[in-house]
Amino acid sequence: MSAVSETQTKFLRGPKAEARASESLLTRLMTLLSSVRFGVVLLCVLAAACVVGMLIMQVNVEGFDKYYAALTPSQRLLYGGLGLFDIYHAWYFNAIILVLSLNIVLSSIDHFPKTWTFFSRRKLDASEKWLRGQECHNALTLAGDDARSIALRVAAACHSAKLKPRVTEKNGKTFVFAERGAWNRLGAYAVHVALLTIFTGGFLTAQFGHTGQMLLTPGATSSELTETSFKLDQPVQTSVTLPFKVECTDIQQKLLDKGGAVSPMNTLDWLTRIRIKDGARETEALVQLNKPFDYRGYRFFQASFVPEGKARSVTLSVTPDAAGAPAEEVTIKRDGAATLRDGTRIDFTDFYPDFVLSGARADTQSPDYNNPAAALNITKPSGETARAYAFPASAAQAGPMVGRAVAGYKIRLADFEKVGAAHILSVQKDPGASVVYLGFVMLSLTLVGVFLFAHQRVWAIVEPRGAGQFEIVLGGNANRNRVAFEDRFKKLVKTIEAGS
């Protein structure tokens, strides 16, 4: 704000005030847009907008409905009208970023020609007075044959101090100029190119990206994604159809404490096995926590799960009712079957974590493993079938079904592998991510390049003082890391002295 008015007042008061006043509005606008001060003001405005977004809860944050309900009507009207509930997607927020990008580009164009002179027109000489005014300077007297040989000695010392020297002559004076890291002057521009690359990637993501959720129950196939957006406190679900089908073949949950619940905090990893049917092509894949799977530009992530207790497999201890017959132990996977020695087939059809009979129908009272039971179908070799429920030996509620023999067998639930009822994968299509990643790589490299290196320059004038004596005036500067430069300069002076 203030920069705008200040810049303008300065124009009016400046020496070329009259000329400036007649400048077209466009020129003045360009001058403003390309000034670093305007850029700093924009940074502050952007930061302020972000802080507002942090302090006022945003629509996509969990608990927004509760927060929204607690606001007064006038607050809702004001915040809503100004778009503060979704400030990061408001038109003015995008406008700030756009103007900032413009400022970066224009200001870079403005400054670049001057920077380029560090390469195109290297400053090869300097006046003695100017050298003595540098942050590092020194004067030595050396004995030698001629100015040129002394200059070469200084150049050699520069070389050993890892500065690239050039010796020149002008108006009868001999100059040594040495520098290193001139490319560092370009670093700032590279940083800004990297930033603009990231902005571009972000724009691509916002325009062409999709993120949705997909519920996967073992055995089921789906090609629908649910995308959630928010209209204030009302979530809006939209459905997106994938160009292929996803079948869930298995879900698994690695628990920290196998005796505990299938809660997130007790879980080390979630595993979802899927089969993608894309026309005639089938692809098997495994999606794990923090190990997403990529297919045709879509990424599958573990997002959440339905925490109703189920079993991925059950281990049954089967005891024939007939006395003396040996017991058997079989492990059956979800929706799988096992055949006993006598040819009897057991199908594992369903699992109830907290078994209860509601009428004649089996059901679960809660999602927790309070009274686990496996629903089984038993088929005798004769073709006779029966339905049975297997409970653990320690079944809490010893109802009428516990321990009862079915089809000539007593079946107990010896063990089972816990898992949730379904996994929810997050599916993302993000054409901007690779551009953003490219920007990240560029930004990391360029920032390291900018801040860990510097453009260091040293000049020396060699002047004869008679009787084979030569005075050398040395001076130098660095665009950053002055302390390191001072060290190098001192070392350089020492090397020159030692060489005599």
Place this chain on the structure above:
Amino acid sequence: MSNVIKHPVIISAPELKPNGETDGSTFVSYLPTVLAVGGAVLLALLRVRASGEHFISDGALMMLALACYLTAAVFHLTNLYAPAPLFQRLGLWAATGGVFFNLASWAVRWVEAHDRELSIITRQGGEMPWAFRYIPFANLYDLSLAFAFGAGLATLLIAYRPSFRFLGALSLPLAALILVLARFMGNEIVNLPPVLDSYWRPIHVGTASLSYGVALVCFAVAVVYLLKDGVKTEAMAIWTSLFALAVFATVGHFMVFSPATFGTYGASVQVATAAGKGVPIPVRADVPFVGWMIFASGLLLAGVVFSFARYVLRGDAKARRVGHALLKLSVATQIAGVVSLGAQLKSLTNVASLVNPRQYAALGAYIYEQQGVAQQQIASVGDAQLARAGAEFIQTRGPQLFLNMQSNPVEVSALITALAGTLFVLLFSFRTEKLRSALPSLDKIDSLMYKTGGIAFAGLALLLITGAIWANESWGRYWGWDSKETGAFVAWLTYGGFLHARIARGWTGRPSAYFAIVAFLFVIFTYLGVSYLLPGLHSYA
């Protein structure tokens, strides 16, 4: 200069072998750092070999680190007022000890977290997850240890140059302050939410702690810059007092100054469960005297602001003396308040009787909510009935109610930080001119400020990048405007402002130093405030 290029170039680069000699002083100057880090690694390796019971605990190591930082700070400060090589040396070695204990405490926590889950998993025949699951970056306490280490390390690396040794006088007390605040957060080892079990975690959080540490050092340099530049300590006092006043006004949701609860400060109450753990309930117990101490400190600081404003604006010498007297008094009342709060949080037993009955209705609503009663239903129940439910809870569970040091970590931290700010200003106003002359030249301080600010900027950029990559690998989005992300982004923007103000016409010098200070305040807000005050993904750490 156009004729420069016409010079005949005699030689472009002499064919000479580069001199292979190394500067002998380099290794010696990094010796403290090498010793501290190497020693800590050795200690952690010993801990891997030894069993936990007979080994020094991470908490004890942290207290040793705190003691070392404080000792080092005292030596550094003494050296500023009465320069002596002995103090310099002692200060440097005490700081080295601090960094050693600090890192050792953090590393020992790693082993402890591993041992803790080892027993559960191997008992059931499971295979042990990789060691990085246990790297101590799981909560704010862990991060604070790393943050203080980052600050200590940056100080050690910079302070090997004698002219920059002044830095420790400011950065080491700040590192100690962070450890003190960490103490209030509680050092229990928490289970790691599974989604965080990624190799990006050590990279991301490691970057965070180191760049926060450098940011702290940059802040310290910026304050020193302003001091050297001749900013009046009275002007600084106005700002720290305004900060303290803001803290006093907001603690306990404006309770000290609001008419209904005037002059009281309440600490959040916890209920002990059967498992011996504390569960916080939305009720505050009035801690005797503390509210009045806060009120008195606020009043005195308001006086400080008023008198110093008169002095700064009108040059009123009498107002200046009055202001200094009030400042000293307010330090006394603030210390009394903090000490009395700390002591009573530990010792108070009759918590139930200290709960103001006005909170019963809110508690009742909370209890219904916990029992799964729907919001509309709770709203339809009258306040009187809610209050009865709350009162009954307080009566029956009275003996199980307790307060502890972790009751209100952010509020206690804010109170201590306000006190620290006031103390620093008091310190600076003691023989200010002598202090100014002991500091290196403005140019030198500025170049150090630029260097640390630049590294903090680059570090925060890497923090944002690694965070974005991690988020993209785990959640499928690289940027979501989560509060912590945004906070770090704002701090980064402010450092960007700092760097650009340096090249903007008319904004070099002081204005750019202000940017460095504000940027660090945003870093602190991101580190502490976001976790406790704002909702979001990073609410655990």
